[in-house]
Amino acid sequence: MSLNRREFLGATAALTTAGALLPSATLAADSIKLGSILDTSGIFDAYGKPMDQALRLAIGEINAGGGLLGREVDVLSYDTQSDMALYSQYAQKLTRQDQVDVVHGGILSASREAIRQTMRKSKTLYFYNVQYEGGVCDRNIFVTGVTPSQQVEVLVPYAMKKSGPKVHILAADYNYGQITARWIQKFVEENGGEVVATDFFPLDVSDFGSTITKIQQTAPDLVVAPLVGGAHLSFFRQWAAAGMKDKIALASTTMGVGNEHKVLTPEEGNGIMVAYNYSQELDTPENRAFKEKWEAAYGDTSAIHELAVSTYQGIMLWAEGVKKAGTVDRMPVIEALETGISIVGPAGNIAIDPQTHHATLDVHVMEVENQGMTVMETFNQVAPVDTQQVCNLQENPDDNTQYEIQI
Amino acid sequence: MRRPAARDVAGILVASALLIAVMPMLIGTYTLTVLVIYGMLGLSLGLIWGFGGILCFGQAAFFGLGAYVYAISAVNIGESTLPMILAVLVTAGFAALLGAMMFYGRLGDVYLGVITLVVTLILFKFINTTAGPQYVIGKARLGGFNGIPGFQTLNVPGDPEAYIWGDQLFYVCAVALVIVVLLVTWLLRSSFGRIAVGIRENETRMALMGYDVAARKTVLFAVGAAIAGLAGALFANWAEIVTPNLFSLGQSAEIIIWCIVGGLGTRLGPIVGAAGLAYLKFMLGQQSMIDNTLIMGLVLVLFVLFLPRGLVPAVASLWRASVGRGTRRRPSRHRRLRHG
Amino acid sequence: MAETVLETAGLTMRFGGVTASDNVDFKLRTRELRCLIGPNGAGKSTFFKCVTGLLTPSDGHVFMRGQEVTGWHPHQVAALGVGIKTQTPNVLDALSVHENIWLAARRFFDPAEAGARTDEMIDRLALGPIARAELGQLAHGERQRVELGLVAVADPWLVLLDEPAAGMSAEDVERMTAIIHDMTRNAAVVIVEHDMQFIRSIAETVTVFHQGAVLMEDHVDRVMSDETVRRVYLGKKA
């Protein structure tokens, strides 16, 4: 459990590359500049570090293949240290001083909202490669992560079929959790079930003893728990410790996004039902190739998670758009992407939905098994129906809102 | 402090004019703006702690409150002038209530620390739980953990379309800081300021002289909070989003660290400490070798151990020693130690 | 009969099971100088603290110039025009002599007037050479003198001094005696003291405390020759 030598070297290498890249004068005049803005330290770095690795892997691959349009792609990356104020600062730096051609990054919704307007004002194309609550409607942004409806639509019927109609929801008390809880409610009811209770927990709650007692009072057949972060991981642990695991079924739309299932022991994690775009256990040639490349670059594939793969796919989608547009200029690239460009990534086929700038992708219903996620059922090309309800960029190209989707 | 007032004011004006002219050539104005705002926030604690002896563990509460009040009222009003004023007034009013409760209760320093800390935590926890649609003030959704984005930012008073942003925002913030520094200077030179310093030195004596210590501490506390509130409102304009993190204990900790590093009992110290450390943090974000929290922590420990007076007083006495001029005034050593 | 400036009626202070001040009735006329004596633990200081508002009495009443001030805060008592010096030196260590006295004067006068009175007081106390020195650097006697100065500068009509002579040199004591006599021209003065030498040199009427209560109250000479007082003192002091 000490600082892994390879990580150390990796960090040093990253530092030297970043160091070499920093003074913008040294950049080759004709290189394409890609800005990256991620929390690679601080409390969100479990999400951010693998995303950063995925981003560098993708760019390395592009450059090894001769770059884009014959030009090298250079990465300018900033660590926001899990501090929202630094997002604004680095966003300004990327757009004004570095004048990058595209920015990939942002993890929390708050961080995305902190920089989205800066990107829009400065006319810098922006990719947000994270699973989030949905509803952002802005022609300048592309979102390659899954949204709640995409997960819930397939997860809830599966989980209810396996357990029963009475559902208790435990959600993280912020935007994502609130919205996801409403989607869960909708799909539970559509599938003939009943939500017996919904509880919200701020992200720093780590004692769920009383909650577990409460759940037993409502006696549901299924608990759906879109809980987020380190503190909330305690729930899954305390749930198992109380001996509840074999009594009431458990599903989640978030557990595993940051590889949380690898922290839980098999006894604690096994059987939890989830739905994502990616799983390390996906048995496809693309995923095998991706894992090999990752292993060659970083030595160990255990860090790969949903968000890392989203980032990788986001870069590849952007690269595809640039190729199609024949330029890195913002509008032609947006228009190219709006033709419904798609790629086949480690998680399968992923296409840009022209109406919302979100992604149509494969969603897999999985069960946690021995610290891995075993695919139980796959739904191909699920559209982001939640955002589609509120957002139509083809009709309103000037829209610039994050809608709260009313259900 | 007994230098002639005119010289003091002239010095401040010349130095700040120079800095405002030169700094944008060295650092981007966008980053400079936040350094100026943090400087103001540092000064707000420096005033009540360094000159009033009130160690507030929750200065971030006032910073966050200022930012939230601004954001909420800006969403509702759609123009920035009144929200700026509200941000200052509401924060000051809140601090006055809190201060009156604490100071009339004759709480000791440590207890004061606990209460300010707890109030910050309550605000932080409360704001964090407001993600649901039921938490609305007028047209403004509180937004919980994600905060409030997309409010009206600073505009020319009366003209909501004439945004003040970018370089202009920097100049507005810089001038605001200069005005605050001048106000603080005036305050410290006035009877009120001299009495505040007296209270810092010995509360009992000041009470026995007939001064209502609790009332005066409350007022000073509110003044400090008002400055923090103004800094918060400016920050909201700069970041264009407010999040509960503004209330976090980490933020409070940073403000205290700025004051210690810069130097208590001076006006310049907390400003220099704030701007310097915030810039250091910004620079550290561009490397990934050493964890930044570690560096901030080390800085604090080393300063407490080896330079408890802070940078500015230390440099000032070095300067005096090397130049060998000026009055031989004993620098007030370890001032805050007495408040244990 | 001159006006009564300070009066207590049945003043009682209990700490847990201990009665430190027991049903004390006390009267002080204007411009009177009164010493409170008694062995350690006799309740002098408790009485003093109850009068000045540093403690809130458990029972009984305190009146100043006929106004009830029971349970007032020290600053309210002081604001009436009462000068108070506590047992341990209470000065502003990091500030200069001038600033110390000025702050006391400023409470009752505008800044200019306060400045003038401060300069005058510094002259009267012969503190001129050290007027700009910080209190923290001064000798004990000098600090005591400054504290007297900041009590006197506010022109009080009632002065309460707790052990002003403690730890002072003979020369300092002499100077202080002069200052106190000076004060009595305008003010009634109460001195809590157990230095008999000093009391003999300054006092006329003396109130003797014993076990929280007033044992006797009489002219200093008669008190000093009283058998009971001697026994109480010697018995305790030995």
Place this chain on the structure above:
Amino acid sequence: MDLSFVILVEMLYAIATLVLISAGLAVVFGMMKVINLAHGEFMMMGGYATITAVGLGVNVFVAMLIIAPIVVGLIGLVVERLVIRHLYGRLVDTMLATWGLSLVFIGLATMIFGNTTTGISTPISGFAVGRYQINGYNFFIIVVAIVLVIAMLAVLKGTRLGLIARGTMQRSEMAAALGYSPDRIYMATFFCGSALSGLAGAILAPLVGLVPTSGGAYIAKAFITVIAGGPSLIAGLVSSATSFGVVSQVFTFAISPVIGDVALLIAAVVLLRAMPQGITSRFFRGKL
């Protein structure tokens, strides 16, 4: 019936947790008048020590009850020698320095263990009370807290060490008069305090997902509990942990965990306003 029993256990568990997380801080504050704001990080390190030891194949109870306290105690010893001892008698400075240390420890833990959530599973399984399942580990925590309080009482009352400790608590010169160097006693106290923090962190580790910043969640609660307890070490600790534990659990069950937390904080403000010197300045005076 079952439900009320379950709620009673939850309440005892909440009190026991507060006692555990505050004990280390209380010892150091009560004896040395030092507020160790790195207390939460000491707990965090106790957690990591346990997880690392378990990862190396050590029995989980040995890791929690023996290894973690010793490791964290030793870290505390180093901290005391390097930093704290230069700052005795300067309460505010020690708070600031230990705050700095807490950041250093967070940074170090991040560099060594990374920011990924880790943890170990609970070593005691749950069991049923009527219709309800109870976390068996809760009982373990309650028992440890009771044993801890009794042990502290026994040491302070019954041993020579306790006598010296009590003497030092009253006046620091006392130890010198008894022929012990206060320096040594402070060192030993800080070791014990740190070890207790480590123990608390270790015992709570199986219930939570551990990250380097985990300590922050505890320090505020511990700080409030200790300060509200007032001058008596054990009576203060137990009485304020009980008041806060009951208040927070009542509101947690009635409304939600967040309201429970907020109720605890508001109770602290009210309590300190009513009794500015803490509970034991008014009640249980003169008790340990």
